[in-house]
Amino acid sequence: MKKYTYSAKESDNEGRWWLVDAEGMVLGRLASAIASRIRGKHNPLFTPHTDTGDSVIVINAEKVVLTGRKMEQKKYYRHSGYVGGLKTTSAREMMEKKPENLIRFAVKGMLPKNRLGRKLFKKLRVYAGKQHPHTAQQPEVLDL
DSSP states (O other): OOOOOOOOOGGGOOOOEEEEEOTTOBHHHHHHHHHHHHHTTTSTTOOTTSOOOOEEEEEOGGGOBOOTTHHHHOEEEEEOSSTTOEEEEEHHHHHHHOTHHHHHHHHHTTSOSSHHHHHHHTTEEEOSSSOOSOGGGOOEEOOO
16 A cells, blocks of 8 residues: 655646625734645645645725734835835825735735745735626635
8 A cells, every 4th residue: 555645736736716895804913824825724625835825816805903012113215226225105194105015015925935836826816996897707705
């Protein structure tokens, strides 16, 4: 009798779609649940080196909550590549200009930093309002 650990293939994954309403949810807890779902850790077929996760649609990103004084104190950094080219943005500024990026950056930081992580990140769709164009995928509502 042969005993071995089963290693799932991408073809084994059915790839379901989930809809998450971010209204009133704490950013970090929401992002960790989404990252886990995208990665496929909820799936019994989970294999670390394979895409066994699902696609996630997040609506109402503008109504996500940050605890404490993170709105003023949390900073997001980017660099132009030139000397002195460091730009900073507070969470409040990002919430006013592009609230989707708060969730995108939080989830991206929780995914693997390699080819697989970049592929998994494409399974996340975030929208500031209540409308989304993915009704054809028939997403199921995910209660977190």
